[in-house]
Amino acid sequence: MTNQNSTEGVLKLVEIMATLRSPGGCPWDKEQTPETLKAYVLEEVYELLEAIDDGDTTDICDELGDLLLQVVFIAQIFSEQNKFGLAEVAQSICGKLIRRHPHVFAEESVDQHAQRWEEIKLQERSDRGKGHKLQDRIPTNLPALKIATKVAKKVTTENPTLQIENIQDNFSRLSRLIEEPTTSQNQFENELGEIFFKTVQLTNSLKIDAEDLLRKKTMQVMANFDL
Numbered sequence: 001m002t003n004q005n006s007t008e009g010v011l012k013l014v015e016i017m018a019t020l021r022s023p024g025g026c027p028w029d030k031e032q033t034p035e036t037l038k039a040y041v042l043e044e045v046y047e048l049l050e051a052i053d054d055g056d057t058t059d060i061c062d063e064l065g066d067l068l069l070q071v072v073f074i075a076q077i078f079s080e081q082n083k084f085g086l087a088e089v090a091q092s093i094c095g096k097l098i099r100r101h102p103h104v105f106a107e108e109s110v111d112q113h114a115q116r117w118e119e120i121k122l123q124e125r126s127d128r129g130k131g132h133k134l135q136d137r138i139p140t141n142l143p144a145l146k147i148a149t150k151v152a153k154k155v156t157t158e159n160p161t162l163q164i165e166n167i168q169d170n171f172s173r174l175s176r177l178i179e180e181p182t183t184s185q186n187q188f189e190n191e192l193g194e195i196f197f198k199t200v201q202l203t204n205s206l207k208i209d210a211e212d213l214l215r216k217k218t219m220q221v222m223a224n225f226d227l
Contacts, residue, residue, distance in 0.1 A: 010068075010072075010086075013068065013069070014072055014076070014086055017029075017069075017072050017073055017076045021076055021077070021080065029073075032077070033077065034074050034077060034078075037073060037074055040070055041067075041070045044066045044067040047066065048060070048063040048064060048067055049212075049215075050063075072086055075088075075089050099120055099124070101113075102116060102120075125137070134150075134151065134154060138150050138151070143211055145200065145211040148197055148200040149200055149203075149209065149210050152197070152200045152201040152204040153204055155201070158205075159205070160205045163202045164202065166198055167199060167202065170191055170194045170198065173191055174188075174191045174192065174195070177191060
């Protein structure tokens with residue numbers, strides 16, 4: 001597809017969305033808000049992930065369209081409020097991509113790309129008056145495994161072999177706690193929490209996404225047990 005066809009397709013989608021939200025449009029579409037659409041955005045993301053896992057390009061294209069619809073939908077709502085529209089959304093991400101790739105657009109060396117990426121992100125947060133602490137930079141409504149993965153990337157220092165040994169130590173302590181009749185629920189939770197987080201650290205060290213791994217494994221279990 002040419003760039004012109006891509007542009008025409010997006011413009012047509014924007015036009016359709018505006019019609020659906022117009023006085024003579026669809027009652028359901030007109031009553032939606034960014035808050036009510038959050039669940040649909042999340043649902044479409046996971047349906048896209050499933051399509052990518054299946055490798056069906058027709059489904060991937062279809063699910064990308066569903067996700068794009070949510071972007072256009074929310075942008076349309078804010079456009080009606082004279083806040084911003086899809087053009088501003090596109091301009092924002094274009095500016096961000098150019099700023100974060102100075103080795104491509106500003107003739108900087110590619111050698112320090114990772115470090116410069118983080119520096120630029122921190123500067124962007126400063127310019128917007130946002131905090132630099134890790135807890136300020138990670139959305140709290142991310143799935144727990146995603147949050148743990150982001151944190152693990154910042155604190156993981158041991159090699160995988162040592163990480164496995166530490167996890168084994170935690171399992172040994174957990175086994176002793178199970179045998180102890182006076183063990184409290186809080187003790188179980190603390191030990192299991194250590195095991196969960198250290199396992200995420202291990203998956204990160206092995207360059208495996210913990211969220212994606214658990215999702216795939218759970219799907220396998222469901223298939224095997226016909227749940």
